[in-house]
Amino acid sequence: MAASRSARNAPRTRRPRNADDRRAEIVLRAAELFDEVGYHLTSMDDIARAVGLSKPTLYHYFTSKDSILLAIHEEFISILLGRQRQRLEQDDRGTSDLLLDVMVDICDLMRTHRGYVRVFFEHHRELPEASRAKALAARDAYFDSVRGLFERGRAESLLAGDPMLNSMALFGMCNWAYQWYDPRGTLTSLDVARHFHRILLQGVERRPT
Amino acid sequence: MAASRSARNAPRTRRPRNADDRRAEIVLRAAELFDEVGYHLTSMDDIARAVGLSKPTLYHYFTSKDSILLAIHEEFISILLGRQRQRLEQDDRGTSDLLLDVMVDICDLMRTHRGYVRVFFEHHRELPEASRAKALAARDAYFDSVRGLFERGRAESLLAGDPMLNSMALFGMCNWAYQWYDPRGTLTSLDVARHFHRILLQGVERRPT
Structure with missing residues (x-):
């Protein structure tokens, strides 16, 4: 519940159509962050924020960085x-x-x-x-x-x-x-x-x- | 004092002849660590240990990573x-x-x-x-x-x-x-x-x- 509420509140969410799309979007945004900030300096929190997902929802798609x-x-x-x-x-x-x-x-x-x-x-x-x-x-x-x-x-x-x-x-x-x-x-x-x-x-x- | 005592106790110290040599050795060992472990995962502690110096002595040569x-x-x-x-x-x-x-x-x-x-x-x-x-x-x-x-x-x-x-x-x-x-x-x-x-x-x- 916390997950979906948090995702609903995230202002930057562009809602992908399905799970595959969302997975693809996470990968894309994470890649951009890794490129800009560096892999080691990017946290799962940063990725969740960039995609507009709660951290539990992010972990539903990917169990780790x-x-x-x-x-x-x-x-x-x-x-x-x-x-x-x-x-x-x-x-x-x-x-x-x-x-x-x-x-x-x-x-x-x-x-x-x-x-x-x-x-x-x-x-x-x-x-x-x-x-x-x-x-x-x-x-x-x-x-x-x-x-x-x-x-x-x-x-x-x-x-x-x-x-x-x-x-x-x-x-x-x-x-x-x-x-x-x-x-x-x-x-x-x-x-x-x-x-x-x-x-x-x-x-x-x-x-x- | 703590610095020199700690350096004296370090078993892997190969004592360079002068400050330039020691500086060069720090750079060399740090480069090896950055290559093997990664820049972000290597700490000043790791570098001090690898060169056989106390951390204060290391900081005498280099103020930061x-x-x-x-x-x-x-x-x-x-x-x-x-x-x-x-x-x-x-x-x-x-x-x-x-x-x-x-x-x-x-x-x-x-x-x-x-x-x-x-x-x-x-x-x-x-x-x-x-x-x-x-x-x-x-x-x-x-x-x-x-x-x-x-x-x-x-x-x-x-x-x-x-x-x-x-x-x-x-x-x-x-x-x-x-x-x-x-x-x-x-x-x-x-x-x-x-x-x-x-x-x-x-x-x-x-x-x-």
């Missing part, structure tokens, strides 16, 4: 993995285009999931032990699928260089954008992705020796 | 800036080699200053307001000197592409290594720097249109 952190990781990586798998199943794009797609996906998250990005990159070590393995497995699956593109490029005699290090170059260029890219500036996330893709592709293309 | 964070930033960037300025003064290396030097410097810090790297990249926002401007100015000076190399490469008709984005590609590839590079593995930091330099140089070289 850790579990929100896990939800952020799952959402982030499932977007990337989902898009990548869909493209690979369709099997209608060349290797270079598939690499561009990956880079566009990552750079675009700097715009669409701003709050998530820092949390995803800087706080994977804080995930609770039990869920950490699952989150890392999803990350590994994504990494492997990207490395697979560089391997495919080698098999096609288009690309050269170690696929692992080439993948790290791709992730380095794109992921690092979370430190500097400002979506309110003049560069679109697509501009950034295309520029880095040009460097990467030209940089790893196979040349006559 | 913030000020240790600042010292880490200053040491990190002054290494990079110092090496870069020295090379630019000597003026005996070509643009490509100077870019390689930068990449070697950064990748090598992943090995020699492991504890510092995460702190430097993830906690610049936590620097106290007063010192933040100074730390950011040093970062900006370093960034500008690297961007200057890409501008020079354009002026020499060797390199193409926007110097700012090219610099971000360089920093992305090298800086991101703090997330994955393990100095105990088979790849040396020089291997990594050379691989990324090859991608970058080939990727930004000017081509006939």
Whole structure:
């Protein structure tokens, strides 16, 4: 009762339509807080206040700050993995285009999931032990699928260089954008992705020796 | 008195020769703790214990955790800036080699200053307001000197592409290594720097249109 009364009184509540929507809103607001204030300096109280929920209601959705952190990781990586798998199943794009797609996906998250990005990159070590393995497995699956593109490029005699290090170059260029890219500036996330893709592709293309 | 007695009793004290050495040791141990445990979860008590000093003695060197964070930033960037300025003064290396030097410097810090790297990249926002401007100015000076190399490469008709984005590609590839590079593995930091330099140089070289 206290929970619902408190939620009713919260002035900033924009009532989501159902439990899934509310869960999504909690994750989104928490991600924003973690990004602005820092993960360790944000409390469940802060999150409850930001979403306009009582603390008991918040605990109904998430039993701990850790579990929100896990939800952020799952959402982030499932977007990337989902898009990548869909493209690979369709099997209608060349290797270079598939690499561009990956880079566009990552750079675009700097715009669409701003709050998530820092949390995803800087706080994977804080995930609770039990869920950490699952989150890392999803990350590994994504990494492997990207490395697979560089391997495919080698098999096609288009690309050269170690696929692992080439993948790290791709992730380095794109992921690092979370430190500097400002979506309110003049560069679109697509501009950034295309520029880095040009460097990467030209940089790893196979040349006559 | 309590301070010196406590320090004398600390079993793990390796007594540095003078105040500068002790200061350096505090910064080093604190950086390791921040890296392992996290900046927000490390207390001045933890740092005092790790260095084998009483808390009052620690406070004699650093008045707050913030000020240790600042010292880490200053040491990190002054290494990079110092090496870069020295090379630019000597003026005996070509643009490509100077870019390689930068990449070697950064990748090598992943090995020699492991504890510092995460702190430097993830906690610049936590620097106290007063010192933040100074730390950011040093970062900006370093960034500008690297961007200057890409501008020079354009002026020499060797390199193409926007110097700012090219610099971000360089920093992305090298800086991101703090997330994955393990100095105990088979790849040396020089291997990594050379691989990324090859991608970058080939990727930004000017081509006939």
